[in-house]
Amino acid sequence: MQATVYKSTGSWYVVKTATGETFQARMKGIFKKNEDITSTNPIAVGDFVEIEPDDSDASAKNAMITGIGERRNYIVRSSPHGKNKKHIVAANLDQAVLVCTIKDPRTSLGFIDRFLVTAAAYHIPVILVFNKKDLYRDKEMEKYEEVAALYSSIGYRVMLVSASTGEGVEEVKEALKDKTTLMSGHSGVGKSSLINDLLPGLDLKTTAVSGWSGKGLHTTTFAEMYDLPDGGQLIDTPGVREFGIVDIPKTELSHYFLEMQPYISECQFNNCLHLNEPGCAVKAAVEAGDIDVDRYVSYAAMLDTIQEEQY
Template identity: 50%
Template sequence: MIGTVYKSTGSWYSVKTSNGKFYECRMKGKLRLKGLKSTNPVAVGDHVVFELEKKNDVETGIIKRIEERRNYIVRKSVNLSKQTHIIAANIDQVFLLVTINNPPTLTSFIDRFLVTAEAYSIEVILLFNKLDSYNDDAIGELKYLNHIYSKIGYKTIEISATENHNVSKVKNLMIGKVNMFAGHSGVGKSSLINALEPGLNLKTKEISSQHMQGQHTTTFAEMYDLSFEASIIDTPGIKGFGVVDMEREEVSDYFPEFFKLKSQCKFHNCLHLKEPKCAVKEALDNDDIAYSRYRSYLQILEGDESQYRTDYWE
């Protein structure tokens, strides 16, 4: 039988077949994936081949094979730096929720996420949430970030999940697609999903006032089929986001505004560091490239492990 993984709890997987029936499945032995050491060999969104077995009148499945993935979002495991964690697979687009100060989403986190998505050709739409809760200074910062990323070419939407502001715009973009929602804990993923599909009643929690961080309400990634012909993968709040397996020479290719200028650099293998006649550095000097983006590029290029572990709030 063939089905799609809708939920993973680490050892058991809820798999939905084409006829709409769900089976609880597990793996027998270890499934090896080509060249990828992962803490979770099977991810939500995976298409799997499984066989049924019956014990004590209970029918469960044994996963035999994972079908080839069209794409996936992967990050370094925060506690096991040599291994990766696959957040979700076979995604049409990702909505990355960003908040300014409750909790803060740093540009280093946004950029690492965008670079990984670019590497696997996954479209990311930035949702600047909690518009209703900001003072003038925070609104100014939101507008500045919106300007940076929309100028690069990313689709951005300013929303308030609790006030239902621009939620219909998000809904229209989701129709007919497998959508993933991502972001730090507390940025409003569950609130937005509830606004899109009130019947799901996902749990939400308040922000911790002591540390201005979100409290985890989603423990495992899970896919939901929505009433308006869309699917959504809700993910646990992502803390740090470590970029995986990129050669130094290719990192700039995943910064669209850098890639656009690459052919104008004097050297075809320019790393945009201290090379003469570098079009990227010239654009940076002329404020045509945001300094925060260049800083993120340097951190990834240098393999700054400390940064991806500290771009979130404990």
């Protein structure tokens, strides 16, 4: 029997069949020992799996996962169990939404860029949704317009919403319709409030921003998928403080900065890192103003964090 993984708690999984039947499923031991699986979690939310229902107690709705379908794509982050390990956040995605804020707390451009690079590496389109519009004054609106212009010019869709007033939420709903969407963001950006707007009656727990640090507090412990009322699925992920670059060699990093792609083949050297090499078309584009200097600084900072052993 085929099913889709809706929730993962690490040892048990909530899976749902095409007919809407839900089972609590365990993973067959063989997957835990599979050396081909290099992530800390061999099964992720969004995976298509084969299950065998436990007929001994039909009312319990238990099942065993006996097979994992081929993934169309997936997105990873550094595992909490070790920086050199990866954790699959979700699989089989049509797109991702990164919820950001200009204030309370401010989402750094470096964090946005790391998320965009990770998504690009796995061929997942991203929509940037800036929340808390109701808190923005002239200074914040000016900053938002600047940031929105930057990412729109690269080719990303950018939206401005207020989960607390509902402004802009309909546009988000339309963008999610009939698609499987991963929603992520720093803790405290109002992701749970936005999801509550998108899924009336769900009533996800929300937590105010921590006053002493300006950072949000975690409210989601495990990734979980929800069926959207108008069609499609939404995958809520735990609030992440950092989104490390995983499994991307230094020589490939620039390929995931979309605005750098047209210039890479024009560099003098095939393995150009776009730092100090002569004949670098990317650096020339930065100097000419065709590539935003802040994005280039973000690229250089990321490059510095990639370990040499990833070559």
